[in-house]
Amino acid sequence: MVGCNGKKGKIGIFTFLIFFIVKLSLLICLFIKLVLLHGVIFVPFIFMKFYFFDSFHSQMFLLKKIENPIRKFETFEATRTVKSPPLNIFFPFCISSYVYFGLTMANNSHEDVVLLPQAVEALISRICNEQEQPRLGYSTRQALAEVGEEASLRILEKIQRTEIRTTFDRFVMYMIRNDSNGNGSPQKRAKSAQLNSSPFSSPAKTCPLMMNSQGGDNVNVTTASVTPIQSSSVNANREGFSPQSVATPLLSSLTNVGREEVFSPQLAALGELEFRKAFLILSYIGQNKLEQVITADHIRSLKNLGMDEFEQEIWDSLGQCYARADRVKLLEGEGKTNEYHCHVQENGTYRFKGPYFERTRSHLQRVLGDDNVLSVKFETEGKSPLDSGCVGFKKVAKEGILVGLRRYRFFVFKSGGKEAKKKDRSTSPVKCYFVRFESNAAIDDGKEYVLSGKTVQEARSVFMHVHTLPSMAKYMARFSLILSKTMKLEVDFSNLKFNVIKDIPCTDKDKKPVYKDGKLCIHSDGTGYISEDLALKCPKDVFKGRIMNGANVEIGPIGALMGESPDTMQADSYCRVPPLLIQIRFFYEGYAVKGTLLVNKKLPSRTIQVRRSMVKVEPDSNLSNICTRNSLEVVTTSNQPKRASLSKYLIMLLSYGGVPDNFFMDILKNALEESQGAFSNKRTALRVALNRGGLDELLAAKMILSGIPLDESYLQYRMSIMLNEERKGLLSGKLPITDSYHLMGTVDPSGVLESDEVSIILDNGQISGKVLVYRHPGIHFGDVHILTARYVKELDEFVGDAKYAIFFPCNGPRSLADEMAGGDFDGDMFFVSKNPQLLDYFKVSEPWTENCTTPEGPSRRPSEFSDEELESELFESFLKTRFQPSYAMGVAADNWSAIMDRFLTVEDSNSSEKTLMKENLKKLIDLYYEALDASKTGKKVKVPEELRVALFPHYMERENSFKSTSILGKIYDHVKAYQEEVSRKEVRKLPFFNVEVSEECRSKWTALYEQYRKDMTYVLSSGNKEKNDAAADALYDKYKKELYGGAELVVRQRPMNQISEEAFAIYNICYDYAIKINDVGKCGFAWKVAGSALLNLHVLGLDEKTLSCAPSVLKELFS
Structure with a gap:
């Protein structure tokens, strides 16, 4: 036993000595090799690294993996500028080098990351990508940090222009040693080394x-x-x-x-x-x-x-x-x-x-x-x-x-x-x-x-060259154009003819250009042209990036290969007549363009012409290494106008212009009587249910279309809610008016129209006669115009059969759009009415003229900031916008409404009170219009205390209020009298659904319904409506899956007879509970969970078949 132990002891000592000698020989070989390669003695450093892996298995793990590195080392030796002895002679050196580098990489995780300046890091990354080099190691990055940003950039720029024949790390170290007489000062090196502070x-x-x-x-x-x-x-x-x-x-x-x-x-x-x-x-x-x-x-x-x-x-x-x-x-x-x-x-x-x-x-x-x-x-x-x-x-x-x-x-x-x-x-x-x-x-x-x-700045340049803007105030206002909800049109930019053309200047009676504050006044602000072939690629009826009629247009083959979604449209065969006007966001080679494009049949194919006023961001000619993502994005097209309504501001301006109160009250009474018919007239009920379908995912409309009687308890309950929503619009003055439209505006391309004329294209072509024109949110007395609509034959040569727009003249000293609350043609919508009564009553006032009261603050150019300063400035700007928002626009509008209400009810037109009110109204109007553009101008608009009122009209629903007798006060009081009480509807079952089901089925859904009520009570406890709605929807989905075995009836995973029985059970359980507590709202669970099955059963009971129809088609038919 002792002898055996002694033998083992000798073997252990002998083994230890062998590995000690091997390790020592490796260190000596590595020392010689590194002196030859680097001219630097690394022995202490290597010794520590090697002994860090103090187990035999860790050391041998590195030695086992030398085969591929040796092959790479042979290639390295063959291409190295300064040759060392041949590899076959210095084979131990190969092992030593590999051990050194392997240990270095394996031990990386124990070293701090060296933070370098952004420009240095970006250049390192670019070199790695261009020359397929690995990223720099810790010691090299530390060396760059010590020499400073300026010297690092100088070294890396030289390397970028040179082919790396050895390794990136070695080349950098070589350049640092040879750049020791450069310009990097100790102060700069100290600053660079502490960038992470x-x-x-x-x-x-x-x-x-x-x-x-x-x-x-x-x-x-x-x-x-x-x-x-x-x-x-x-x-x-x-x-x-x-x-x-x-x-x-x-x-x-x-x-x-x-x-x-x-x-x-x-x-x-x-x-x-x-x-x-x-x-x-x-x-x-x-x-x-x-x-x-x-x-x-x-x-x-x-x-x-x-x-x-x-x-x-x-x-x-x-x-x-x-x-x-x-x-x-x-x-x-x-x-x-x-x-x-x-x-x-x-x-x-x-x-x-x-x-x-x-x-x-x-x-x-x-x-x-x-x-x-x-x-x-x-x-x-x-x-x-x-x-x-x-x-x-x-x-x-x-x-x-x-x-x-x-x-x-x-x-x-x-x-x-x-x-x-x-x-x-x-x-x-x-x-x-x-x-x-x-x-x-x-x-x-x-x-x-x-x-x-x-870098972040380079990333922004992928979208537009936003750094070229003249002020920080416009930086995010322009860059945020990439956030507009849009639809992308597939355009071959390699064949695109893109031109920036001059704007049409305003001219005086002598045809000389008109300037204001040193700036040229123009008629064509925000509108350009697009060739017919490109316009045909755009679907009709686009609104805020969506096709409103629900058409499913396939994308082009190129877009499909690129992974584009169906919102990328290739629609040549879809629209034989193009949209007349297309509101766009256009990103092209650094440009950012905003505005509208008018279809122009005279242009050569594949052509887009934008006015100088449409260009919001100019390209940087010095920025050639960033490839921008070109795209033509559609926001909205000129669509068939729907039923137009008045607004509270327009009603007050019309009232000031002589339109009597009875005119508005007659419109209101007709609207209320029509809405009341929703409880007895299926056509009216369906119109309301379709218009307010977002409130219940069209459930009420589906019930009506499936033959559910209008007196069904839950349907009446839903109709009451929807009617009250409609009447909220009436409360605020949204009165539907006949012979009136909302149309997108542009400038007359023919130049025929005179300064008080317009051309309007509707369903049946151009119309003629007097029209009232207004642009929301105008509040000046002169923001409402009476103009003459005329037929312009020359327009057909430009737009062909395209429809739905209003054309303004390009003659005169001022743009008509600018006269209406400072409007332009980058997508602004104009209220147009040819209602004969309205035209007879209204008398126009002098248009608004700009009177700035708030000076613009000093602003540095974005290019004057370093990248880090710019990011800090932008985020500071966000924080102020988020947590110190300007309410000047709302404050000015509310105080204008309060004073205007009193102004309209004071009978003595010559009183000093009315004169003072009019002066205050004008000041508030100027502040209001300045606040509208404050996000782009950078102005800090404030409403002074002397322009603020203590009391507001009662229809504004403020705590401090007075009883208004103006037209808006009368409208409010009349609508309030019609408000429907929705909580007292009697709960009754439809006989068709009142059937017996098995005890097992009833017990199952009685338990599930009780659990649902508990779950819903918890869901609604958050107090946040958005959260509540999302959680409630998810809860309904849970019980739908229990009923159907899938998300809906159409993807059911259960037999139809089981679903039908359980649907009847759900209906009766819910209605029994609603009758018990006298709350018709509790019937909702039955329709939100089992609605599809119940409606399907009801249609089958009528012995009829259903017809598929898009909601948008129904809206069009019943609007």
Whole structure:
């Protein structure tokens, strides 16, 4: 035994000595090799690295993998400029080198990431991509940080112009040594080395990134802090995470080949899922940490499920436990847009919601893809976060938002425009979007991405050269054009003839150009031309990026190959007569163009001509290395006008112009009598149900069309709600008026019209005679014009048979559109009426002339900022827009309404009170029009206290009010008397549905209905209507699946006889409960869950067949 142990001891010592000698010989060989290659002694450094892997298995693991590196080393030796002895002689050196580099890479995760200036990082990324080089190692990046930004750029620019014959790292180190006499000062080097010191990261901390760099250093991530929800909670304070600032490069989404994952298994599994599924998991875990609520194996087990099944599984296991009020309604199908939401709190934490379904898409979403765009809502409770400096919000903007293993960064925001006048400060019309720049998710590996390797500024240049704008005030106002909801037309830009043409100047009686404040006045502001062949590609009836008649137009073959969705239209065969006017957003080679294009049959094919006034962003001729995404986007077309209505502003202006109160009251009484017929007249009921179909997904319309009697309890209840909604419009002065239209405007291309003439094309061609023309939201006495409509034969040569627009003259000293609340032709709609009574009564006033009272503040050009300064300035601008919105427009409009109400009721026209009121009205009008354009001019408009009133008319429903006797007060009082009381409808069953069912069936749905009531009580407890509606829809879907075995009757998975019996049971159980508590609203469950089955049964009971019909066709027939 002793001898045996002694033998083992000798063998152990002998083995130790052998490996010690091998290790020492390797170090000596490596020392010699590195002296030859680098001229630097690395022995201590290598010694530490080698001994860090102190186990025999770790060391031999490296030695076993030398075969391929040796082959690569042979190639390296053959191409190296300074030759060392042949490889076959210095074979140990190969092993040594490989051990050195292998140890270096294996030990990367223990080194800090060196943050370099944004320009340096961008240039490194470009060199790597152009010359197919791996990213720089830690020591090289550290050396670049020490020499400073200026010297680094000088070195890298030289390298970019030279073919790299060795390695990128070696070339950089060589250039740094030879650039020691450059211009980099110690001060600059110190500043560059401390770039990671900022209010958003601690310089003493490691700077790990949630991404990998192609062929570069591995990055250390603390797995305990990388769950999206929990990491968001820690983002503002956590020790283990301090990501790149916007001054660092935005690297492409890259692979994990040859790397060891350093994030949690759950995140790795999440990164393997389709993004929509991954996001749904993050949405349904609420404020919880991913690792605490689900395992990696569970995530992977769901990978191959269909989306509906996946959602149900995640809801059952996570959503109903952690996010009960946030269930989403998933809709499959082409052409549907998914919106992903992120809610950020003041402390920098965030959580996700969605995805939500949208029917339209923006240019931003189309270029990047839905899943690469994140809608971000910054939320606060109590006082404005601006008071505390918005530290948490700014940190999120600086670091970006982590969605699993993807990073999204601040990109664009859009002010609410006219919506901003709303006083509800709990919500905001300001929209903010972050977009993806980086990803470490497996699902993104190897995929092309348009923003790969780009800085934020370079990324914005993919859409337009927005940096060329003259002021910061216009920067986001123009860049946010990419957020317009549009439809893309497929255009071959290689053959496109694009011209910027001059605007038509306003001229005086001597035909000389008219200038105002040194600026040329023009007639053609915002409108250009498009050739007929291109106009034919555009469908008719487009409104805010959607085809309103529901036509399903196939995309062209090129668009299909490019993965375009059906909102990309190739419609040559669809529209034989093109739309007369097309409101567009046009992005072309750095240009950003906004306005309307008039079809022009005289133009050569494939031609677009835009006026100089339409060009919102000019291209940068020096920016040739960024390829912009060209696109012709349609917002709206000139469509067949629907029934027009008056507005409260127009009613007050018409009243001022001499239209008597009886004229408006007669219109109101007719409208109320017609609406009341909805309870007895099927045609009227169907019209109301179709117009208000968004309130119940057309359920009431379906009930009427299926033969359900109009006196059915729940149908009467729904009709009452819809009629009250219609009457809300009447309360605010939206009175339907005959012989009136809303038409898109443009300028006369023939030049025939005189300064007081227009040409109007309707269904049957051009019309003639006097017309009243107004542009909303005008509030000046002279914003309403009486003009002469005339037939212009020359127009046919330009537009052919195209219809629906109003043409204004291009003669005279001022544009008629400008006379109406400062309008133009970039898509503005004009109210046009040929109502004979209205024309007889109304007397026109002098038009409005601009009288600016608010000076423009100083503004630097965007090009004068550094990239980091620009991002900071833009986000500051967003925060002010979001949390310090200007309510000047709303305040001016409300005070104008209050004073105008009194002005119309004071009988003595010569009184000093009326004179003072008129002067105040004019001042408020000027402020109102300035506030309309404040987002583009940068003006800070304020309404002074002397123009503010203490009391408002009672119809404005304010606390401090007076009883108004004006026409708007009379309208309000008359409509209020007609308001329908919806809660006292008697509940009765239809005999057809009052049938007996089996006890088993009744028991099943009695229990389910009781559970539904409990679930709905919980759902409605959130107090947020948007949340409530979404959660309620999801709850109804749950019980639909219980009934049908699928989402609806048409995709049922259960026998029809079982569905029919259970539908009868649901109807009777719900109605019995509603009768018991005398609440007709409780009948809704039966129709929202079993409605399809009940209606199908009712039609079968009538022994009739159903006809398929698009809702838009019905609206057209019954409007």
